[in-house]
Amino acid sequence: MSISKKIVDDFVANDVSFxxxxxxxxxxxxxxxxxxxxxxxxxxxxxxxxxxxxxxxAFMGGKRPAIIMQNxxxxxxxxxxxxxxxxxxxxxxxLISYRGxxxxxxxxxxxxxxxxxxxxxxxxxxxxxxxxxxxxxxFDAILxxxxxxxxxxxxxxxxTFWGGY
Amino acid sequence: xxxxxxxxxxxxILRPHLVVCNIGLPSQELHSIDDQPTNFYMLGTMGLASSxxxxxxLAQDKTVxxxxxxxxxxxxxxxxxxxxxxxADNFILLIVDNGSYGSTGDQPTYAGKLTSLTAVAKACGCExxxxxxxxxxxxxxxxAIDSKKMTIIVCKCDSGNIKLPVITRDPVNIRDRFMEAVKx
Numbered sequence: 427m428s429i430s431k432k433i434v435d436d437f438v439a440n441d442v443s444f445x446x447x448x449x450x451x452x453x454x455x456x457x458x459x460x461x462x463x464x465x466x467x468x469x470x471x472x473x474x475x476x477x478x479x480x481x482x483x484a485f486m487g488g489k490r491p492a493i494i495m496q497n498x499x500x501x502x503x504x505x506x507x508x509x510x511x512x513x514x515x516x517x518x519x520x521l522i523s524y525r526g527x528x529x530x531x532x533x534x535x536x537x538x539x540x541x542x543x544x545x546x547x548x549x550x551x552x553x554x555x556x557x558x559x560x561x562x563x564x565f566d567a568i569l570x571x572x573x574x575x576x577x578x579x580x581x582x583x584x585x586t587f588w589g590g591y
Numbered sequence: 592x593x594x595x596x597x598x599x600x601x602x603x604i605l606r607p608h609l610v611v612c613n614i615g616l617p618s619q620e621l622h623s624i625d626d627q628p629t630n631f632y633m634l635g636t637m638g639l640a641s642s643x644x645x646x647x648x649l650a651q652d653k654t655v656x657x658x659x660x661x662x663x664x665x666x667x668x669x670x671x672x673x674x675x676x677x678x679a680d681n682f683i684l685l686i687v688d689n690g691s692y693g694s695t696g697d698q699p700t701y702a703g704k705l706t707s708l709t710a711v712a713k714a715c716g717c718e719x720x721x722x723x724x725x726x727x728x729x730x731x732x733x734x735a736i737d738s739k740k741m742t743i744i745v746c747k748c749d750s751g752n753i754k755l756p757v758i759t760r761d762p763v764n765i766r767d768r769f770m771e772a773v774k775x
Contacts, residue, residue, distance in 0.1 A: 444650060467649060469677055472669030479639030480673070483611070483646020486631065486770050491646070509635025510643075514766040 430455035593751035615694030638666030648682035661702035675716030
C-alpha cells in the first residue's frame with residue numbers, strides 16, 4: 427500500500443472528513459488521495475491561516491478537520507495557532523511536509539527547516555517527525571491523541587520518509 | 592449609520608441563526624446588544640471570520656452569518672475565491688464596509704478609497720453579491736436568508752465606534768456554548 431493511501435485511510439478511520447490543503451510537491455500524493463475519497467470534503471486554501479480558520483469552523487460545525495501544508499507555513503500561522511486553535515482549545519492535526527531536511531534540493535528551504543522544530547516547541551505543540559517509512563504506523567495513534575487532547579499537533583514528514591524526490 | 596446602529600437593527604434577524612462575529616469592536620457590540628449562545632465571538636485572529644463561518648456552514652445545515660469588516664476582508668482576501676468555489680447555500684457573509692479599521696482607531700482602508708469589495712467578490716466568482724446602504728441592511732439580510740442561496744452582502748456605512756468593555760467570557764466557554772447551539 428502507498429504511504430499516501432495509508433495516511434488517508436487513517437484519516438477516514440478516525441472520522442476526519444474535512445481536510446484543507448495548501449499545495450506541496452512532497453504531499454502531492456496525499457492531496458490527490460484526499461480529493462479522490464468520497465468520505466472527505468477537500469477544500470484547498472489560498473493561505474494556511476485561512477485554512478486553519480476553515481478547520482476551526484468545521485470543527486465547531488461537528489466535523490473533524492485536518493490541514494496539510496509545508497513547514498514554511500509555521501511562519502505564516504503562529505498568530506492563528508495561538509489566538510484561535512489553542513486559545514479556543516480546538517484539535518487540529520497538521521500533516522506537514524518537512525522541507526529543507528536531508529535530500530532537499532532547494533537551499534532556501536533549509537532556512538525555514540532549522541527553525542521549524544524550535545518554533546513548534548516554543549508554541550508547546552506536540553510534534554512527531556516521520557523520517558523512515560515505518561514511522562507512518564504511528565499516524566493512527568497521533569490522530570487519536572489529537573482529538574483526545576484538543577490541541578494542534580504537528581506531524582513533520584521529511585524527504586527520506588517520502589523516499590526522496 | 593455606524594456599525595453598532597446596524598447591529599442593533601439586525602439583531603432580531605440574526606438571533607435565530609448561527610453568527611460568527613469579527614474580532615474587536617464588532618464582537619463587543621454584538622455581545623452587548625444581544626448576547627446569544629448562537630454567537631461565536633472572535634477574540635483574536637483578524638481576518639478569519641469569513642473562513643470560520645464558511646467552515647461551520649460546510650459542516651452542518653443551519654444558516655450561518657459571518658459578520659465581517661472591509662479591513663478584515665482585505666487582510667484575508669484569499670477567502671473570497673475559496674467561498675466562491677465552495678458554495679454553501681446556508682452561508683451569508685455580511686461585510687460591514689465602513690471604509691476604516693474601526694477597532695484600531697478608524698484608520699482608512701483601501702475599500703473606502705478605490706477598491707470595491709463588491710467588484711472583487713464578483714470577480715472571484717461569487718454568484719450572489721449584493722451591495723446595499725446601511726439603512727437597507729435588515730431587508731437585504733432577511734432576503735438573503737430567505738433565498739437559501741449563498742450571498743455576500745457589502746453594506747456601505749459610516750465609520751465610527753461606541754465605547755464598550757472587552758469580552759471577558761472564557762474562549763473555551765464561547766466555543767463550547769456555540770457548539771452546543773449548533774447541535775441543538
